[in-house]
Amino acid sequence: MKAGKTLIDAVARLNSRGVDEPGPNAQWLLADALGVARLQLLAEPDLPVPASAMKEFEKNLALKEQGLPLAYILGWHDFRDIRLKVDKRVLVPRPETEELAGIAADFLRGRGNAPSALDYGAGSGAIGLWLAVKFPCLRLTAAEKSARAIACARLNAANLGLAARVKFVRASTLAPVRGRFDLIVSNPPYIPSRVIPGLSPEVLSEPRMALDGGGDGLDVVRMLLSKAPSRLKPGGALILELGGTQAPKMLAAMSPKVWKEKRTFRDFNGIERFVFGVRI
Ligand SMILES: C[S@@+](CC[C@H](N)C(=O)[O-])C[C@H]1O[C@@H](n2cnc3c(N)ncnc32)[C@H](O)[C@@H]1O
Structure with a gap:
């Protein structure tokens, strides 16, 4: 044949x-x-x-x-210019998240020597590991609730020669994460629980923990908005990826007493998907 x-x-x-x-x-x-x-x-x-x-x-x-995702069958996924191992333990990184990583990189470029970053809900490690490759002086912490996802992200860090530069923390809130950061970047789970059963078989084969953001999808997002200010250095930024209509609502919830330069960014489909704010 x-x-x-x-x-x-x-x-x-x-x-x-x-x-x-x-x-x-x-x-x-x-x-x-x-x-x-x-x-x-x-x-x-x-x-x-x-x-x-x-x-x-x-x-x-x-x-x-x-209905298995292509990346699970192949065992890898290209995220911008790095190749990641992916399997059922982690979400397959989405194209929008490559844009999130780009916004994070634009912010880090202006942050002087050896900036520190937290990738919260790191999954395969896509965002943080890509940033660590781009910024050889970056001090990266990758926090994640799923032990299985951390095992996958650790492997990716090792494959990219980054094992010594990444600190992994198992966490379901910011409480176990030590230090203050120049940047907190996150693509948290943001799908409302009731929407999950109607998702395609392909998406449903990904870890529920990576998708399900609770009642209105915003449980982890709200936790980050309330706790991130105490984990950011003054002038440090929080950058989040959110679902379809969530970004303007969450932007409005960011107090001007805590955040400056707050704005949303649109994704390549024109959807206001990313929320950005700098801690005063
Ligand atoms: C949408 S996925 C994003 C994965 C990866 N950052 C990416 O963009 O491809 C969300 C990740 O957050 C993790 N997660 C869910 N709830 C969490 C929580 N409360 N604290 C920390 N991580 C959480 C999930 O296990 C999953 O790996």
């Missing part, structure tokens, strides 16, 4: 099962099974697919049909 024909059949299969983006999903899975780059696959439709690769591809295609 040739790669081109294999792809055409696989896309038809994924399409008939209503899988989103059948083309890219099939391409990534076949490229992975063949051990070639995705672009090579597209450039060489006559590439032979040996039986062993076909077996692997069929197995993974079936997982995709069942």
Whole structure:
């Protein structure tokens, strides 16, 4: 069997099962099974697919049909320019979160030597580890409620040569986190509990703890807004990623006695998704 024909059949299969983006999903899975780059696959439709690769591809295609995220099947996800190990222990980082990391980097650029940052709800470690790669002097703390997620993030830190530079803290509030930071950045769980059962099978295969933000989705967000000021240095910033309509509401809840320069940022879809404030 040739790669081109294999792809055409696989896309038809994924399409008939209503899988989103059948083309890219099939391409990534076949490229992975063949051990070639995705672009090579597209450039060489006559590439032979040996039986062993076909077996692997069929197995993974079936997982995709069942609604498993592509990143869990491949075992990795590219976040900006770093590759992270991801599996069922952690949320698959979203494109919006790459924008959050970019806003955090813009803030850190103006913060002098050896700034300190806390990535709260670190999951795979995506935001904080990317910042630590970009800022070799950054002192990073990664806090996370899930022990399983911390194990995954530790592995990512080690793979990126950052193990010695990251302090991991198991935490469900800011109480166990020591020190004051130039930056607290977080993509907390923010989906209201009642919405969770209606999410797609793909999202439901991710850890509930990473999604469920309680009654109105804002339990962890409110905790961060009330406790972050005591954990930020004067002039330090809090930057949060929130759900669809939550950012303006949370911005309004930030007291001007505590926060200055407060504003929201829109994501690439034009949604006010990120809340930013500098501690007075
Ligand atoms: C939306 S995920 C974000 C993961 C990662 N930062 C990212 O952007 O891909 C939220 C993370 O917060 C963690 N979490 C949930 N509740 C928490 C809490 N109360 N305290 C600390 N971490 C929490 C979850 O386990 C999950 O890893």
